[in-house]
Amino acid sequence: MSKRLVNVLFHGTGCYVPSVCWCDSKTFIAVPELLRRRRAMAVIIREFVDGDMSRVLQLLNEQRRGSHEFVPFAEERLLSLMREGRLKIFVAEESHETLGTAAYHDGHWGEEVEWVAVCNVPDGKAVEDALVLEVEKHVKKGKVFTTVDEGSPLVSNWISRGYRPEGGLYQMVADLDGVKPLPQVAKSFIIRSLRKGEENEFVSVVNAGFGWERLKSGEVQRWKVEAPYFSEDWVHVAECDGRIVSAVVAKQDVEYNRSFKGSRGYLGPAATLPDCRGRKLASALTRRAMNFLFEKGMSSAALYTQEQNVASVALLQKLGFHVGHHWKFMWKNLLT
Ligand SMILES: CC(C)(COP(=O)(O)OP(=O)(O)OC[C@H]1O[C@@H](n2cnc3c(N)ncnc32)[C@H](O)[C@@H]1OP(=O)(O)O)[C@@H](O)C(=O)NCCC(=O)NCCS
Numbered sequence: 001m002s003k004r005l006v007n008v009l010f011h012g013t014g015c016y017v018p019s020v021c022w023c024d025s026k027t028f029i030a031v032p033e034l035l036r037r038r039r040a041m042a043v044i045i046r047e048f049v050d051g052d053m054s055r056v057l058q059l060l061n062e063q064r065r066g067s068h069e070f071v072p073f074a075e076e077r078l079l080s081l082m083r084e085g086r087l088k089i090f091v092a093e094e095s096h097e098t099l100g101t102a103a104y105h106d107g108h109w110g111e112e113v114e115w116v117a118v119c120n121v122p123d124g125k126a127v128e129d130a131l132v133l134e135v136e137k138h139v140k141k142g143k144v145f146t147t148v149d150e151g152s153p154l155v156s157n158w159i160s161r162g163y164r165p166e167g168g169l170y171q172m173v174a175d176l177d178g179v180k181p182l183p184q185v186a187k188s189f190i191i192r193s194l195r196k197g198e199e200n201e202f203v204s205v206v207n208a209g210f211g212w213e214r215l216k217s218g219e220v221q222r223w224k225v226e227a228p229y230f231s232e233d234w235v236h237v238a239e240c241d242g243r244i245v246s247a248v249v250a251k252q253d254v255e256y257n258r259s260f261k262g263s264r265g266y267l268g269p270a271a272t273l274p275d276c277r278g279r280k281l282a283s284a285l286t287r288r289a290m291n292f293l294f295e296k297g298m299s300s301a302a303l304y305t306q307e308q309n310v311a312s313v314a315l316l317q318k319l320g321f322h323v324g325h326h327w328k329f330m331w332k333n334l335l336t
Contacts, residue, residue, distance in 0.1 A: 042094060042095075043092055043093070043094045043099065043127060043130065044092070044093050044094070045090055045091070045092050045130055045131060045134045046090065046091055046093070047088070047089070047090060047091070048082075048088075048089035048090065048091055048101075052089070052091050052098065052101075053075055053078070055091075055098040055101075056078075056089060056091065056098075056101045057072075057073055057074075057075065057078075059098070059100065059101050059117045059118070059119060060073045060101065060115060060117050061073055062117070062119075063115070063117035064115075064117075067149070068149070068171070068325045069256060069259075069260070069325075071255055071256075071259045081105070085106075086105060086106045086107065087103055087104070087105050087114065088103065088104040088135075088138055089101060089102075089103045090102050090103070090104075090131055090134050090135065092118065092127050092130065092131055098119075099118055099119055099121060099124075099127050100116070100117055100118030100119060100124070100127050100128065100131055101115070101116075101117055101118075101131070102114075102115060102116040102117075102128075102131035102132060102134065102135050103115050103135070104135045104138045104139070106140075108214075109145070109169075109306075109329070110141070110143065110144070110145055111139045111140065111141060111143070111144050111145075112144065112145055112146060112147075113132055113135045113136075113144060113145075113146040114146075116128050116131050116132055116135075116146075118131070125157065128157070129161060132161055136332070136334055139334055142333065142334050142335040143331060143332070143333055143334065143335075144331070144332050144334060145163075145329045145330060145331045145332070146158060146163065146329075146330050147168075147169065147327040147328065147329055147330070148327065148328055148330060149325075149326070149327060149328075150168065150326040150327065150328050152328075155328065155330065158330040159330075161332070162332050163330035163331060163332045164330065164331055164332070165328045165329070165330055165331075166329055166330075166331045167306055167307055167308045167328075167329045168306070168307040168308075168326060168327055168328040168329050169304055169305070169306055169307065169326070169327045169329065170304065170305055170306070170307050170313065170323050170324075170325070170326055171302060171303075171304055171323070171324040171325040171326075172302065172303050172304070172305060172313070172316050172321040172322065172323060172324060173300060173301070173302045173321060173322060173323075173324035174290065174300060174301050174302075174316075174319065174320045174321040174322070175299065175300050175320070176265070176290055176293055176294040176298055176299055176300055176301055177294075177299075178294065179291045179294060179295065180287060180290070180291065181287075182284045182287045182288055182291075183280045183283040183284045183287060184280065184284075185238070185279060185280050185281060185284050186279060188240055188241070189238045189239065189240050189245070189279070189281060190238065190239040190240075191236070191237075191238055191284055191285065191288060192236075192237060192239065193232055193233045193234075193235060193236060193237070194220075194232040194233075194235035194236075194237050194244075194247070195232060196232055198232075198237075198244065199218075199219075199220040199221065199232075200217060201243070201244050202220065202235060202237065202244060202247055203215045203216070203217055203219055203220070205237075205244050205245065205246070205247055205271065205273060206247055206269050206271045208271075208273055208274075209246075209247075209271025209272055209273055209274070210269070210271055214269050214271070215269065220232070220235070223251070227251065227252065227254065229252065230251065233292075234249065234250045234251060234292070235247060235248075235249050235250075236248045236249075236250065236285040236288045236289045236292070237285070238272075238276075238281045238284070238285060240276065245272065245273045245275075245276040245281065246271065246272035246273065246276060246281035246282055246285055247269075247270065247271060247285065248267060248268075248269075248270040248282065248285035248286050248288070248289045249267065249268060249269060249270070249289075250265055250266070250267055250289040250292055250293050250301075251265065251266045251267075252264075252265060252266065252296075252298070253265060253266040253302055256302070262299075262300075263297055263298050263299045263300075264298060264299070264300045264301065264302055265289075265290075265293030265296070265298035265300070265301040265302075266301070266302055266303060267286065267289055267290075267293075267301055267302075267303040268303045268304065268305075270282055270285070270286060270303075270312070277311075282315055283315055283318065283319065286315070286316070286319055287319060289301075290319065301321075302324065303316075303321075307326070
C-alpha cells in the first residue's frame with residue numbers, strides 16, 4: 001500500500017508553514033482554506049484496500065444521488081473495473097476516518113479523474129484537491145479529463161485546479177413508436193444483419209471508422225456471453241462489393257431497464273469506412289437498428305456521442321434523437 005502523508009500544521013498565531021506535504025515526493029501543496037483551522041491535522045492519501053469498499057460506495061452514492069439516471073455503484077462493478085486494471089481508487093483518511101475518495105480511470109475517451117467525493121467537512125475542497133493531485137500522478141499520457149454536468153457550479157472547482165472545458169458528451173435519446181422507412185441508399189449497397197464468421201471483419205470496420213481501437217477482437221463473442229439475448233442479428237451492416245463498409249450495433253440498455261423498469265434500447269458503436277461516408281449508410285443502418293429495437297418491444301433508444309462529432313449529432317437529430325443529457329469534458333494538460 002502506498003501512503004502519502006498530507007501534513008497540515010497550524011500555529012496559534014495564525015501564520016503557518018507549508019500547509020500540505022507529500023512526504024514521498026517532497027512536493028508542497030498550498031491549501032489556503034486550511035489556514036482557517038486552528039488545529040493540527042494529518043490527512044493520509046493512500047491506495048484503496050478491501051476494507052474501504054463499503055465506505056467508498058457510501059461516499060460515492062451519497063455524492064452521485066440525484067445525478068442524471070443515477071444508478072448506485074455496486075461492489076461488483078468497481079471490483080471488475082479494478083481487476084481489468086482500468087480503475088485505481090484512492091482514499092483520504094484522517095485518524096482512521098475516511099474523509100473522501102477519488103479514482104483514476106483509463107477509459108474510451110482517455111485518462112480520467114473518474115470521481116472525487118469527500119464527506120461534508122469544512123476543509124473538504126482542500127481534501128478534494130489533494131485527492132485529484134494523487135490521481136494526476138498516475139496519468140501516463142500527460143493529459144487528463146473529468147466530466148461535469150453542463151452548467152454545473154463544479155466547473156469553477158475544476159478550473160481552480162487547472163482544468164479547462166473542451167468538448168463534451170451528449171446522451172441522445174429517441175422515442176420508438178413504429179417501424180419507419182429506411183433512408184434510401186444506392187443499389188450497390190446491401191443493408192443486412194451481420195453473419196456468423198464476420199465478427200473480425202466487423203471489428204476492423206468499426207476500428208477503421210473510428211481511427212482507433214474502439215473494439216477489441218472477440219468483442220461480439222463477449223457481448224454474447226454477457227447478454228444471452230444478443231446475437232449477430234443485433235449488428236446491422238452495409239455491404240458493398242463483398243465487404244462490410246458500415247455498421248451499427250443495437251443492444252438492450254440492460255442497466256437502465258433494470259434500474260428504472262424501462263424498455264430502452266442502446267445503439268453503438270456506429271461507424272462507416274471513410275471512403276463510403278456521406279451516402280446515408282449510417283442513417284439507414286441506425287433507422288434499421290431503431291426499427292429492430294421497436295420490434296423487440298423497446299419504446300426508446302439511447303446512445304452517447306461527443307458534442308464535437310457534428311456528423312453524428314446531425315445524423316441522429318434527423319432520425320428523431322434529441323439531447324437527453326449533456327456533460328462537459330474538463331481537460332488538464334499535465335505537461336505544461
Ligand atoms: C458519424 C458517421 C458514422 C456517419 O456515417 P455516414 O455513413 O457518413 O453518415 P450518413 O451518410 O448517413 O450521414 C447522414 C447525415 O449525417 C450528417 N453528416 C454526415 N457527415 C457529416 C459531416 N462530415 N459534417 C456534418 N454533417 C454530416 C448530415 O446531416 C448527413 O445528412 P445529409 O446527407 O442529408 O447531409 C461517420 O462519419 C463515422 O464513422 N465517423 C467515425 C465514427 C463515429 O464518430 N461514430 C459515431 C459515434 S457514436
